[in-house]
Amino acid sequence: MPDDILSDIPQFAGLAGPERRVVAAETRLGSLAPGEALFVQGDPADRFFLLKDGRLKVTQVTAEGQSLIVRIVNPGEFFGFAPALQRESYPATCEAIVDSAALVWPRHRWEAVLSAAPSVTQSVVQAIGRKLDEAHTRLREMTTEEAAPRVAHLLLRLQVEAGDHATAAPDGGVELPYPLTRQDIADMSGSTLHTVSRIMASWEAQGVLGRGRRKVIIADPAALEKITATEE
Amino acid sequence: MPDDILSDIPQFAGLAGPERRVVAAETRLGSLAPGEALFVQGDPADRFFLLKDGRLKVTQVTAEGQSLIVRIVNPGEFFGFAPALQRESYPATCEAIVDSAALVWPRHRWEAVLSAAPSVTQSVVQAIGRKLDEAHTRLREMTTEEAAPRVAHLLLRLQVEAGDHATAAPDGGVELPYPLTRQDIADMSGSTLHTVSRIMASWEAQGVLGRGRRKVIIADPAALEKITATEE
DNA sequence: CGATTTTTTGATGAGTTTCAAATGATGTGG
DNA sequence: CCACATCATTTGAAACTCATCAAAAAATCG
Numbered sequence: 001m002p003d004d005i006l007s008d009i010p011q012f013a014g015l016a017g018p019e020r021r022v023v024a025a026e027t028r029l030g031s032l033a034p035g036e037a038l039f040v041q042g043d044p045a046d047r048f049f050l051l052k053d054g055r056l057k058v059t060q061v062t063a064e065g066q067s068l069i070v071r072i073v074n075p076g077e078f079f080g081f082a083p084a085l086q087r088e089s090y091p092a093t094c095e096a097i098v099d100s101a102a103l104v105w106p107r108h109r110w111e112a113v114l115s116a117a118p119s120v121t122q123s124v125v126q127a128i129g130r131k132l133d134e135a136h137t138r139l140r141e142m143t144t145e146e147a148a149p150r151v152a153h154l155l156l157r158l159q160v161e162a163g164d165h166a167t168a169a170p171d172g173g174v175e176l177p178y179p180l181t182r183q184d185i186a187d188m189s190g191s192t193l194h195t196v197s198r199i200m201a202s203w204e205a206q207g208v209l210g211r212g213r214r215k216v217i218i219a220d221p222a223a224l225e226k227i228t229a230t231e232e
Numbered sequence: 233m234p235d236d237i238l239s240d241i242p243q244f245a246g247l248a249g250p251e252r253r254v255v256a257a258e259t260r261l262g263s264l265a266p267g268e269a270l271f272v273q274g275d276p277a278d279r280f281f282l283l284k285d286g287r288l289k290v291t292q293v294t295a296e297g298q299s300l301i302v303r304i305v306n307p308g309e310f311f312g313f314a315p316a317l318q319r320e321s322y323p324a325t326c327e328a329i330v331d332s333a334a335l336v337w338p339r340h341r342w343e344a345v346l347s348a349a350p351s352v353t354q355s356v357v358q359a360i361g362r363k364l365d366e367a368h369t370r371l372r373e374m375t376t377e378e379a380a381p382r383v384a385h386l387l388l389r390l391q392v393e394a395g396d397h398a399t400a401a402p403d404g405g406v407e408l409p410y411p412l413t414r415q416d417i418a419d420m421s422g423s424t425l426h427t428v429s430r431i432m433a434s435w436e437a438q439g440v441l442g443r444g445r446r447k448v449i450i451a452d453p454a455a456l457e458k459i460t461a462t463e464e
Numbered sequence: 465c466g467a468t469t470t471t472t473t474g475a476t477g478a479g480t481t482t483c484a485a486a487t488g489a490t491g492t493g494g
Numbered sequence: 495c496c497a498c499a500t501c502a503t504t505t506g507a508a509a510c511t512c513a514t515c516a517a518a519a520a521a522t523c524g
Contacts (some may be wrong), residue, residue: 060368063461066376071366091368115506121353128360129317135367136302137433138325142374143422144298146479163480171495177365190375213502215487229295379512414471424513429471445470445521 005029005103006051009050010076015117022116030104032056037081041093045082046107051075054100055178059187060092069188071131072097072178074161077129083107098178142190149197150189152227159218173210173219181214202228237335238260241282242308247349254348262336264328270312273325277314278339283307286332287410289420292324296376301420303363304329304410306393315339330410335453349421380431382421385461391450404452406440413446436460 005024006012012023032038032054041046041061057072070092073079082090088221105113114121124144141150157177159166165177182193182200207219208224210217218224238244244255258329261284264270273293281314288305299343302324303310314322337345346353366389372383390408391398397409414425414432433442440456442449450456 001324060370060372062376064376066372066373068372070371079502085358085365087361089366109248125357125360125509126317128364130321132360132367133323134365135364138368139302139371139422140292140300141373142296142371143300144294144296183502183505190371192481194482194505197502201371413469425471426473426514427512430473433472 009052009103011050011078011120011123012117014119019116023113025112026106026109028104029203030102032094032100032102033100037093037095038102039090039094040119041090045080045087045090047080047111048078048083048105048107049080050078050103051102052101054102055097056094056100056102057097057184058094059091059137067187067192069184071134072158072161074163074165078124081128083110084124097180120178147189147191147195149228150191151185151196151199152224154185154189155216155218156221156224156228158216173217174221175210175218180212180216185216237374240344241284241335243282243310243352243355243435244294244349246351249350255345256285257344258341260336262334264334266328266330269325270334271322271326272341273322275322277312277319277322279312280310280315280337280339281422282297282310282335284333284335286334288332288334289325289416290326290331291448297399299419300422301416303366304393306395306397310356311354312445313360315342316356329412332457348436379421381460383423383428383431384456386417386421387448388453388456391453402452405449406453407442407450410449411446412448419447 004020005027006015006020012020015023029052030038030049038049038056039045041059051073053075055075056079058070058079059067060072061067061071066203073094080090080094145153159174159223162176162178166174167177169175182196185191185200186196200209203224204211205214206223208218208220210219210225237259238252238254239246244252260269264286270288271277271279273291277391283305285307287307290302290305290311290313292302293299293301307316312322312326332455343430346356373385390412392405394408394410398406399409400406412429417423418425418430420429431443435456436443438455440452441449442451443459
């Protein structure tokens with residue numbers, strides 16, 4: 001099969017020749033350097049995507065300039081499917097945090113892709129459902145928990161979402177496979193970089209986290225779990 | 233057509249006889265008194281629903297007992313579609329706040345209903361998408377805004393969602409067509425009933441809101457809008 | 465009219481943001 | 495290869511918002 005742009009994509013693994021060609025039609029592979037934006041909040045929603053490699057962050061900015069990181073996109077996930085929801089424009093900005101590569105379809109291929117790969121419908125609906133769940137979970141955390149457990153929850157969630165991509169750190173801990181600043185973590189946990197810095201510094205002192213500039217090393221996941229429950 | 237359980241449901245208005253019968257198969261109409269729960273967080277997700285009349289509130293409770301109102305269900309909306317997301321159990325509790333009636337399908341009818349009324353797929357995907365949007369919006373508000381603008385945003389959103397059901401109040405304002413306590417509003421805005429009470433009392437004094445026990449009367453929407461933007 | 469529910473109001477303190485500044489890392493160009 | 499600019503993080507102190515505790519007032523219901 002010439003230029004099989006879909007190889008290595010689990011979602012399309014079971015796809016036979018004809019359907020495969022339908023899905024691949026008008027698809028291209030885009031690549032992004034760290035900091036580059038794939039689309040910006042408010043852009044017309046004329047494409048949808050699947051992340052092949054790398055890591056993206058999806059952010060929303062308020063009218064007052066405060067920003068919130070809505071989520072991190074890991075390889076193998078669909079994203080930017082605003083077209084599927086009949087949206088005119090993207091509700092968020094999507095930018096690479098490491099070198100990344102993504103499959104890009106023009107908006108009008110959405111129906112074609114769905115009917116060629118019906119399992120994709122299921123997969124997209126479930127993906128949205130999970131995102132909704134996660135949003136509700138975060139909503140609950142944000143409003144009922146204090147800063148420390150929120151950050152603990154966040155780090156554990158990021159670790160789970162990174163899945164097997166999370167690289168094992170030397171001392172038995174786990175390191176997130178992409179750089180995150182304290183500011184990023186603050187934007188994800190609804191806090192400020194100052195508060196996050198204080199919290200994480202204290203965890204480093206206790207040996208719960210490893211230290212590193214723009215790195216997150218979870219040395220002792222069990223201790224973090226404990227912090228999510230008990231507040232202190 | 234005998235016992236046409238689907239009449240008055242916009243979603244199924246354009247449905248012809250045969251499809252209509254498929255959708256109606258095994259459907260029943262449930263009714264609920266205020267305070268009665270349709271399903272409780274953790275229950276097996278064996279049914280899905282469409283609200284015909286009344287008003288429901290969907291709540292989640294944390295391990296520590298704090299509760300959060302996820303949303304209010306208005307007539308004409310699908311809800312409890314956990315089955316569609318392949319969930320085993322409902323992630324929230326759903327209870328009536330006024331006398332309500334809802335269409336109830338057993339879980340296994342989901343696929344049948346979808347294929348008989350394909351537009352429903354679209355409508356459900358969009359509904360979930362909107363909920364996701366709303367969740368993100370609330371997430372942003374919760375984390376970046378202070379209590380007063382959060383409550384203001386909430387009230388305006390409830391007004392919009394209630395749509396034409398919102399009854400016009402005598403003095404030119406709008407009243408939400410269902411009772412809400414300060415505690416409810418606190419649970420929706422991530423605050424406490426004390427804080428909400430203070431905030432709303434001050435708005436009443438300014439003439440932005442009308443007053444009433446378990447009532448929400450928006451006397452001056454424009455003033456509320458202003459509060460959402462400027463904080464003060 | 466007494467019991468219950470809902471709302472109001474005051475006082476206090478904890479937790480976070482904000483403001484300010486210093487320290488530590490990283491990379492670059494001369 | 496070092497000096498310097500930049501970026502990231504840490505830390506301190508003060509201000510402030512909001513949750514909590516406590517209690518009373520107001521509305522509703524039987």
